[in-house]
Amino acid sequence: MKVTINDVAKLAGVSMKTVSRVINKEPSVRKKTYDIVMDAVNTLNYQPNLAARNLAGTSSFTVGLVYDNPNAYYVIDMQNGVLSRCKEEGYELVIHPCNYLDGNMEEDFKTMIKRSRLAGLVLTPPLSEQNSIIEMLDEMGIHYVRVLSGRPTEEDQDTCIYVNDYAAAYEITSHLLSLGHKNIGFLCGDKEHKSTTERLEGYQAALKDHSISMNDKLIYEGQYSFESGVEGAKALLGENNPNNITALLGGNDEMAAGALFASRLMGIEIPQQLSITGFEDSPFSRQTWPKLTTAHQANDVISQHAARLLFRKTRGARNQDKDIITTFTPSLVVRESSGPTSA
Amino acid sequence: MKVTINDVAKLAGVSMKTVSRVINKEPSVRKKTYDIVMDAVNTLNYQPNLAARNLAGTSSFTVGLVYDNPNAYYVIDMQNGVLSRCKEEGYELVIHPCNYLDGNMEEDFKTMIKRSRLAGLVLTPPLSEQNSIIEMLDEMGIHYVRVLSGRPTEEDQDTCIYVNDYAAAYEITSHLLSLGHKNIGFLCGDKEHKSTTERLEGYQAALKDHSISMNDKLIYEGQYSFESGVEGAKALLGENNPNNITALLGGNDEMAAGALFASRLMGIEIPQQLSITGFEDSPFSRQTWPKLTTAHQANDVISQHAARLLFRKTRGARNQDKDIITTFTPSLVVRESSGPTSA
């Protein structure tokens, strides 16, 4: 029933070690031998045992995905992306949700790493921005790849995948400007997050390029949550909309949905009286009324590339994956929540 | 740097095997010895190596979570529940998203199982309902626990966790009835799913108990998706609401949100002209306008118990966890989407 490397070796008439070489795609195996072994592998439907591989080898076949993002859609997409690569490469995925508020995160990490020696980690924002964590990992000598909000100017192209929120925010803002909006509010996330400042800067740059002066009163800092979107919209639009805002940029889809909700409460018609945009294009940007104009972020693709980058690092020479994209720019998706100014 | 069982044994002045006994909580270790060993474990901060354990032992320390549910919130909750138990018990979790449409699911399963021998699987609906899968697992001799929609009448209390959708649907329907609604529509999911038929029966039972006759025209079969919720609401309410429906039961929160969306399109005020209810209490039932009345389903708790049940099976005598709940009934949460009939 259970097929081991020995069974394959016997059937192929070679040594155990040669089979090992074949399944690890090591060089210096004659083509002919390779084929014979692969035939045996296929006939027996052999699957190398992960535990044995992890135990015996210097490198491991387990990668970890670490996240502290409360957004379920985001997490699932990241998981699926990494998982799809893992499957192809014969790796196993260990997921590690965590909470930056928990003081013992460091301990937690160490435990995880001791228990199953890891090939490396994929870190997702906002946790991937925490320098203390990066330092710890460096100290421990753990490989990792970070998914970060940022612009391709930087050069850690070996350990980072960038999501260019700046450019995306610029594009969304430009979209609103082209619809005639002048007073555009921004419901941004927590400023601790890099994505927030990136998106904010993109927004500001677009305004500047259209010669529109900045107004801090149009910016509300929330926490990327639905609730804070509600609060933000109320704060910016309340008391008869003193700043005459005609469009609202949501820091993400949830905040935009919150703004939509608040608009309903205040009797504001969307998009006739107010345009609202989201960010991320999570499924629920299509499940609001009206559907949200947003920036599509291909999280599954992003995480696939993160995994590929990790594998490239991990396996050094054996794997020189060249087509890894390290910068992604979310792209504008126009739906019903944005429209021309009525004025 | 790397602490092994041998280091602990040396420090404690006992044999490797005794340390093994302690960390596995085997009986027949003298209290005094146990304490000495545990002291050594703590001083060295020892973490048993999972790969070695899996390789050497007859039982494994890896459990799998299998799902084919597209609902991200649901999946995350299930993951977190199982994960929290795994952490406590020193197990590792391997997640396995899959697609029942894929023909090669069986192969996929086998591969996963061969690669890392598993202690067992937690199966979630609707995949947990597929008899072919259960048979396959039985054949392969793999332990599993199924999370299923159903009522506690059945007796597989050793391998199943039931979610009593029947009772929950009964409760929601009763809620609507008590608000004065007589013509209550039902936007149900795919009838292939057990949850659909359970919810449908609960709805029908409630109507019956209130002496309201059934009307098939009030039932629309969708696919538990937002889109099908939109379609269903249009179908039932279109052409001037021929059946004079005043309340709509959504098969889940997404369908309810779809119905909400459709109502907007049709100019129907919620809840003044129409009450709409969801099912599951996923985060987005709080992110619609108005917020959804729904049935709260504690998915994380459910999956924790599923994991506990699996561990009990797996470890036989060593673990006689007695407080495992095997039946959960989602409970009514009243929000703004339901109200009294205007009539």
Place this chain on the structure above:
DNA sequence: AGTTAAAATGACAACGCTGTCAATGTTCTA
């Protein structure tokens, strides 16, 4: 063909743990 270097393969000991079974200690019985 004879030599040498390089490429391809194999033998065997790890990896860190658990299972088996034998060897001790301990407690109880008569």
Place this chain on the structure above:
DNA sequence: TAGAACATTGACAGCGTTGTCATTTTAACT
């Protein structure tokens, strides 16, 4: 208090791989 019965511990092999290093085969030269 001897002897049996049981509780506690330890020695050692083996889980299925990979790393190391020795050996054989092939290719590349004179």
